[in-house]
Amino acid sequence: MEYQLAIENTPDTIEGGTGILLLHPSTGETDRIDTDFLATDTDHMLIISTRTTAREVEQKLEYYEVDEDCAVILDTLSIERGYTRRPSDKVRYVSSPDDMDGIVEQAREFLDSHDGKLRVSLDSITELVYYADEEPARGAVEDLLELLVEHDAVGLFHLAEEVHDDDVVAGYRDLFDGVIELSEDGTVKSEF
Numbered sequence: 001m002e003y004q005l006a007i008e009n010t011p012d013t014i015e016g017g018t019g020i021l022l023l024h025p026s027t028g029e030t031d032r033i034d035t036d037f038l039a040t041d042t043d044h045m046l047i048i049s050t051r052t053t054a055r056e057v058e059q060k061l062e063y064y065e066v067d068e069d070c071a072v073i074l075d076t077l078s079i080e081r082g083y084t085r086r087p088s089d090k091v092r093y094v095s096s097p098d099d100m101d102g103i104v105e106q107a108r109e110f111l112d113s114h115d116g117k118l119r120v121s122l123d124s125i126t127e128l129v130y131y132a133d134e135e136p137a138r139g140a141v142e143d144l145l146e147l148l149v150e151h152d153a154v155g156l157f158h159l160a161e162e163v164h165d166d167d168v169v170a171g172y173r174d175l176f177d178g179v180i181e182l183s184e185d186g187t188v189k190s191e192f
Contacts, residue, residue: 001152003117004041007033010180010190016152019145021176023169026126026160028182034121035064037156038071043116046107048074050097050127053083074106098132100140107144111151118151120144124158125172134168145175156180 001016014020020037024030038045038061049057054075061068073091077083080096087093094102111118122128122144128137141157148155157176161169173179178192 001117003119003154005037006040007036007180007188007190009188010178011192014154014178014192016154017149018177019148019155019157019175020178020180021172022156022158022180022182023161023173024158024182025184026163028160028184029186030123030158030182031060031064033180033182033188034123034156034158035060035066038119038121039064039066041117042067042070042119044070044072044110044114045119045121046072046074046110048076048103048107048120048122050076050131051123053078053081054091072110074103074110076103096131097127098136100128100132100136103128104140104143104147107147111147111153118153120148120153120155122155122157124160126158126160126163129164138171141172141175 002013005011005014022033047057054073057073061071075091075093076097078085079093085093092106094106125137125141159172178190180188180190182188
């Protein structure tokens with residue numbers, strides 16, 4: 001299955017099963033790229049948020065006019081922070097951002113229970129590493145990439161480049177079919 005990719009300086013389409021790494025400065029404005037990825041040629045989307053709560057993700061989707069009816073949000077922060085939670089068909093929770101098994105299982109359930117063109121966004125690998133450490137985070141990313149292939153879905157995974165050692169960034173680059181680099185000034189370049 002082919003998916004349109006509406007992000008500047010990237011291919012027009014990508015194949016199902018493609019995982020994309022979004023490398024960005026820690027202060028980079030990634031919302032535009034994330035929402036361009038999610039809003040195009042999509043039947044259902046899973047947004048795994050390790051950086052913001054479900055409410056903040058909903059506000060982002062609304063601001064960028066992404067069809068919220070297509071979205072399921074996996075909130076990894078609210079339980080740990082003691083916020084009020086309202087699980088629904090559209091918002092799911094895991095106990096904390098270091099619950100790698102829970103995150104992968106929620107992604108599997110989403111992909112198993114939805115048909116059509118499916119997109120997954122993970123914002124961000126950097127936060128997974130912060131909470132869970134490097135090895136478990138990488139294992140979860142590898143599991144998620146395998147799920148994309150199994151379900152003919154596509155995914156965008158955020159990584160704040162300067163926070164990680166060069167060899168860690170290089171290791172993640174090697175895992176992905178495509179890499180989008182966002183610079184401080186907002187310039188986008190990609191390699192697929």
